[in-house]
């Protein structure tokens with residue numbers, strides 16, 4: 001244990017994803033076995049008890065890397081000096097709530113959190129938004145943090161990516177480690193596009209290894225609706241797999257992806273016709289601590305239509321939050 005401690009903030013620490021993530025983070029799964037961890041846990045008052053209970057259990061694990069735990073309801077306190085932020089806590093849609101109500105309620109969370117990150121986080125802050133609607137919540141946070149480079153704000157589509165790889169492995173009979181080149185484009189929503197056009201299974205193009213009609217039909221729907229399938233079968237939403245994906249995302253951002261790429265929602269630079277600034281999912285590699293969008297992939301007519309459909313939904317969400325005054329910068 002030699003490196004400087006890393007300060008990792010997690011909002012929604014008393015919830016189910018928080019419970020599935022915090023023990024792994026405290027064990028060093030994001031930054032590795034040499035980096036001590038300061039945990040900063042953000043909750044609303046009704047969630048503080050659950051976060052405190054989790055902190056008791058974290059202490060009972062006697063993790064050698066766990067340097068400190070702070071629990072607070074004030075984002076300014078929690079984000080002070082934070083190097084990494086996992087924004088998990090969000091306002092869920094409840095019965096009778098219109099989409100604009102949901103966006104407005106989340107604006108009330110991610111606007112202030114963006115401002116607190118702007119004013120208090122460390123210069124190297126990296127943010128992943130998990131709480132839904134994740135892409136638009138990330139956009140709100142980013143647009144409220146004018147002093148933080150835009151590319152430090154991301155939203156989680158790694159769970160969709162991992163689901164896409166897992167279901168392709170299941171269908172093809174290959175192991176996950178023999179699959180590469182899978183991409184999830186667009187929004188973390190039902191319009192997302194899990195794309196096998198460039199995927200390779202055991203050295204063979206995926207569209208030769210599995211029925212292309214399945215890959216461009218049932219498969220896309222199955223990946224996009226996997227969250228709903230988990231809720232139906234498990235009785236509650238994906239938690240361990242979401243926590244795992246958030247850890248994968250942060251781990252790869254810091255440590256690099258290697259030859260294969262993964263999927264991350266990040267502010268577009270105009271690549272693949274996605275409007276500048278929109279936080280959309282792309283094929284990306286990480287090197288030197290930064291994500292780079294993989295360039296030069298051919299996009300056929302089918303893929304173009306699917307990407308455009310999801311980007312259209314993101315633009316609608318953008319316009320809705322802009323009209324609510326939630327994107328000040």
Ligand SMILES: NC(=O)C1=CN([C@@H]2O[C@H](COP(=O)(O)OP(=O)(O)OC[C@H]3O[C@@H](n4cnc5c(N)ncnc54)[C@H](O)[C@@H]3O)[C@@H](O)[C@H]2O)C=CC1
Pocket residue numbers: 011012013014015016017018042043044046047050088089090091092109129130131132133134156157159160188237238239242
């Ligand atoms: N992007 C993705 O792939 C996925 C996203 N999600 C989303 O992640 C979010 C969290 O899911 P769960 O942990 O299962 O929910 P949960 O309801 O178990 O926990 C959420 C926690 O956030 C807290 N919270 C609410 N508002 C907060 C605020 N302003 N500041 C700090 N904490 C706050 C709540 O008190 C609660 O403890 C949901 O929005 C869910 O839809 C879930 C799975 C996958």
Ligand SMILES: O=C([O-])CC(=O)C(=O)O
Pocket residue numbers: 132159226227228237238
């Ligand atoms: O719908 C939810 O709350 C959970 C979710 O995002 C997913 O499982 O992909």
